[in-house]
Amino acid sequence: MKASSKIVPQKISKADSMPKHFEASFANRFSKDENNQYIIAQQYIIEAITCLQIEDNFSILLDITAIDYLTCKHECPSRFALVYILRDTSFLQTVRIKTYLHDAKLEIQSISSLFAIANWAEREVWDQYGICFTNHPNLKRMLNHKEFIGHPLRKDYPITQGQFCTKTDDLMDEMIPKLENKGFTSHEDLMFLNLGPAHPASHGTIRTFCALEGETIISAVAEIGYLHRGFEKSCENHTYNQIIPYTDRLNYCSAILNNIAFAHTVEGMLGVSVPQRAQFIRVLIGELSRIIDHLVCLAANLVDMGALTNYWYLFNPREAVYDLLSKLTGARLTNSYMRIGGMAHDLYDGFNEDLQECIKQIQNGVADTLSLIEHNRIFHDRTQDVGVIKAEKALNLGLSGPNLRASGIAYDIRKTAPYYNYESFDFDIAIGSVGDVYDRMMVRFEEIRQSIRIINQAMKQIPQGPILVADNAISLPDKKDVYGNIEGLMNQFKLIYEGVKVPAMEYYNAIEGANGELGFYIISDGSGTPYKVKVRPPCFPAMAAYADIIEGGMIADAVLTLGSLNIVAGELDR
Amino acid sequence: MAVGAEAIFGDSVITTKLDNAISWARESSMWPYIFGTACCAIEFMSVASSKYDISRFGAEVVRFSPRQADLMIVAGTISYKQGPILKRIYDQMSEPKWVISMGACACSGGFYDNYTTMQGIDAIIPVDVYVAGCPPRPEGILDALMKIQEIQKNESIIKDRTTKNFKGRLDA
Structure with missing residues (x-):
C-alpha cells in the first residue's frame, strides 16, 4: 500500500471525453432531451451501449433504473422508461441513455453480457417495476421476497x-x-451452508449460500x-427535507x-450552492463521518x-465522535x-x-x-493475497x-x-497495489x-458567515421572523407544508461517500415532493461481485473478504 | 429467630426457595442473542463496548447460536422477507427465553410505514420489553436489560413461560 496523489487519472478535458x-x-x-440525456429507441439499446463502452470508453455502468410516468403531470411518450447511467474511464463524464418502452x-434486451453489474441491476428493475429483460441469465426477484405479488x-x-412471507428461498x-x-x-x-442472513459476520442481513468441499x-x-426498507417509495411520499432522515x-x-449527498444533489437541481461556511462545515463533519x-x-x-x-x-474514539455529534446535532448515530x-x-x-480532542483519540486508537x-x-x-480483485476487474465490476x-x-x-x-x-489519495483484504x-x-x-486545514480556513442559502423559497426563516411578522410565518408554513419546490428535471449527481461513489438520481415534477429518487449505493456492485470473488477460497477468508468490502445493508438494500 | 436448617447450622447455610435461587443466579448471567439487522445493531456495538459495557449487568456473553442464548434482542428493521428467519431463530432458542424489541422499527415499523417493513415484530413473536428510539441510546438497552431481570425474578421454574395464547402471523 502506498499513498500517492500522482497517480490521478490523466488530465483529459471534459470535451475530450464526450461520447463522440x-x-x-x-x-x-x-x-437529446432538456436534461442532457440521450433518448434512443429501445431496439438500438445494446448497440448503443456497446458503442459507448468500447469506442467511447464509457466502461463503468453506474446504474440502471426505470421510471413509471403513470401519474406524471406532463405528457410522456410511454408509461415506462429505462435509464442507463454510465461513466467513462477518465472519471470525468457521466452519460445517461434513456429509452421509452412502447412495447406492451x-x-x-438485457445488457448483462456487457457489464457484470447489469445482472443484478436489471433484476432489481424487474422486481420493482416489472420490466422484462430478454436473454437475462436469471431474472428473478432481488429485493422483495419470493412470494411477493406485484411491483412495488x-x-x-x-x-x-x-x-407476509412464509418461506425463505432455498436458492437451489x-x-x-x-x-x-x-x-x-x-x-x-x-456440503451446503448458509452464511447469514442471521450471522454475526454477515453484517446484519446478507445471505451467502455456499457449496463446500471440506472448507x-x-x-x-x-x-x-x-x-429492503422501501427507501425509494417512501421518498416519493415525502417532501425533500423530510427525506433527510431517511438518508441517515x-x-x-x-x-x-x-x-450531504442528497442535499448536494437537490441543491444542484435548484441551481444554488450553499454559503462558504456551510461548505466548510460539510467538509469537516463529512470527513469526520468518513473516519467513523x-x-x-x-x-x-x-x-x-x-x-x-x-x-x-477503534470503537472508543468512535464514542468520542458520538459525543461530539450529539452535542452538535442532538443524535449519536442518525x-x-x-x-x-x-x-x-x-x-x-x-x-x-x-474536535481536537476527538482527533487525538482517533490518532491514538489507530496507532x-x-x-x-x-x-x-x-x-x-490472514489478509494478504486473500479476496484479490485486480484493477481491471474492479473497474468492470463498477467498484468505487x-x-x-x-x-x-x-x-x-x-x-x-x-x-x-x-x-x-x-x-x-491512498491506493493499494494488489487489491486484497490487506490493501482494502x-x-x-x-x-x-x-x-x-x-x-485540520478546513478548521483553520473556515470563514464566518451564514450557513443557509439566502432564499426564502429554500431555507426556513429565523424563528424570530416566524413569530414576529406575517411574511416569515407564511414562508415557514409554505416550506413545511409544501416543501422546497424543485424545478422539473431529471438529474444525477454523486459525491465521494465513505464507501465510494454515492449517487442520487432524482426526478422532480416541480412540486415539493420528488417524483422518483434512485440511490446509487456504492456497495451494490461490490456485493454483486462478492459471490464470484470468494469461490475457490476458504470459508474463513470469505468472512474477511465481506468485511473488507464494507457492505452496509442499509444502503445495499435501501 | 432462625428455624430449621438455619437454626442447626447457623450462618453457614441460607435457606430460600428454589425459584428464588435460580432467578438470582440467572439474573446476572443473561446470554443475549443479537438479531441485529440495521442501525440499531451499530448502537448495540456501543452497548457492548467499553464505555457502556453491558458486562456490568452480566449480559456480555453474546451468543450467536440461538441454542445457547436466553435473551433475544431484535435490533433493527424486520422486513417481511426477514420474518420467517426471525421466527425460526426464535423457535430455536430453548425455554425460558425473553425478547427485547429494540428501536422504533422492531416495535412498530417506525417511519418505514410501507410495503416491505413489518409493522412491529410482535406480529410474529411475543415481546417482553419494547425500547423506543431511532436508534435508542445505549442507556435505553441497559434499562431494558434491567427490566428483563426484573421480569425473570418473578418467574417460576414449574410454570411454563411459553405464551400459549400467543399466535403469530407465521404460526401454523
Whole structure:
C-alpha cells in the first residue's frame, strides 16, 4: 500500500471525453432531451451501449433504473422508461441513455453480457417495476421476497400494502446450474451452508449460500434484500427535507455523508450552492463521518479475524465522535444535520476544542491498533493475497471508493470532480497495489489520516458567515421572523407544508461517500415532493461481485473478504 | 429467630426457595442473542463496548447460536422477507427465553410505514420489553436489560413461560 496523489487519472478535458463515436454513429437515431440525456429507441439499446463502452470508453455502468410516468403531470411518450447511467474511464463524464418502452409486454434486451453489474441491476428493475429483460441469465426477484405479488415501485402500487412471507428461498435454482457449470453433476459429496442472513459476520442481513468441499467454497450464491426498507417509495411520499432522515439510515455508519449527498444533489437541481461556511462545515463533519465509518469497518473486520482488542481501541474514539455529534446535532448515530440549502444550525462554542480532542483519540486508537497488527504475522497471513480483485476487474465490476483504490486505481470524486473546495485542500489519495483484504484495510487506515489532514486545514480556513442559502423559497426563516411578522410565518408554513419546490428535471449527481461513489438520481415534477429518487449505493456492485470473488477460497477468508468490502445493508438494500 | 436448617447450622447455610435461587443466579448471567439487522445493531456495538459495557449487568456473553442464548434482542428493521428467519431463530432458542424489541422499527415499523417493513415484530413473536428510539441510546438497552431481570425474578421454574395464547402471523 502506498499513498500517492500522482497517480490521478490523466488530465483529459471534459470535451475530450464526450461520447463522440456514439454521436457520430447514431447521428440520426438519437435525440437529446432538456436534461442532457440521450433518448434512443429501445431496439438500438445494446448497440448503443456497446458503442459507448468500447469506442467511447464509457466502461463503468453506474446504474440502471426505470421510471413509471403513470401519474406524471406532463405528457410522456410511454408509461415506462429505462435509464442507463454510465461513466467513462477518465472519471470525468457521466452519460445517461434513456429509452421509452412502447412495447406492451415491457420487454427489452438485457445488457448483462456487457457489464457484470447489469445482472443484478436489471433484476432489481424487474422486481420493482416489472420490466422484462430478454436473454437475462436469471431474472428473478432481488429485493422483495419470493412470494411477493406485484411491483412495488409502480405508481399504482399502494405504499402500505405489505405482503407476509412464509418461506425463505432455498436458492437451489441458482446453485444447481452454477455447480453444473463447474462440472459437478452430483451434489452428494458437497456440503451446503448458509452464511447469514442471521450471522454475526454477515453484517446484519446478507445471505451467502455456499457449496463446500471440506472448507473450500466450490460455489456461492448471494442473496440480498433482507433489509429492503422501501427507501425509494417512501421518498416519493415525502417532501425533500423530510427525506433527510431517511438518508441517515442508508449507510448508518456515516449518516451525515448521506445527508450531504442528497442535499448536494437537490441543491444542484435548484441551481444554488450553499454559503462558504456551510461548505466548510460539510467538509469537516463529512470527513469526520468518513473516519467513523472506516473505524467501524476496520473494527468489525478485525473482530472477524479474532483480533478483539482492536475493536475496543477503534470503537472508543468512535464514542468520542458520538459525543461530539450529539452535542452538535442532538443524535449519536442518525444525525439528520443537513437541510436543503445548508444545515440545521451552526457549530457550537467550543466545537474546535472538542474536535481536537476527538482527533487525538482517533490518532491514538489507530496507532494502538496498527502497533498490534502492522507487523503481525497472523494478520499478514490472514489478509494478504486473500479476496484479490485486480484493477481491471474492479473497474468492470463498477467498484468505487476504498475498494477500487485498494486495487490501485486512484479514483476519488473529491479529486476528479471537486466540490466544496476540495481542490484547495492538500491531501493524498491512498491506493493499494494488489487489491486484497490487506490493501482494502490499509487504504482505510491511510484515509483516516488523510481525512484528519483535511479537517485540520478546513478548521483553520473556515470563514464566518451564514450557513443557509439566502432564499426564502429554500431555507426556513429565523424563528424570530416566524413569530414576529406575517411574511416569515407564511414562508415557514409554505416550506413545511409544501416543501422546497424543485424545478422539473431529471438529474444525477454523486459525491465521494465513505464507501465510494454515492449517487442520487432524482426526478422532480416541480412540486415539493420528488417524483422518483434512485440511490446509487456504492456497495451494490461490490456485493454483486462478492459471490464470484470468494469461490475457490476458504470459508474463513470469505468472512474477511465481506468485511473488507464494507457492505452496509442499509444502503445495499435501501 | 432462625428455624430449621438455619437454626442447626447457623450462618453457614441460607435457606430460600428454589425459584428464588435460580432467578438470582440467572439474573446476572443473561446470554443475549443479537438479531441485529440495521442501525440499531451499530448502537448495540456501543452497548457492548467499553464505555457502556453491558458486562456490568452480566449480559456480555453474546451468543450467536440461538441454542445457547436466553435473551433475544431484535435490533433493527424486520422486513417481511426477514420474518420467517426471525421466527425460526426464535423457535430455536430453548425455554425460558425473553425478547427485547429494540428501536422504533422492531416495535412498530417506525417511519418505514410501507410495503416491505413489518409493522412491529410482535406480529410474529411475543415481546417482553419494547425500547423506543431511532436508534435508542445505549442507556435505553441497559434499562431494558434491567427490566428483563426484573421480569425473570418473578418467574417460576414449574410454570411454563411459553405464551400459549400467543399466535403469530407465521404460526401454523
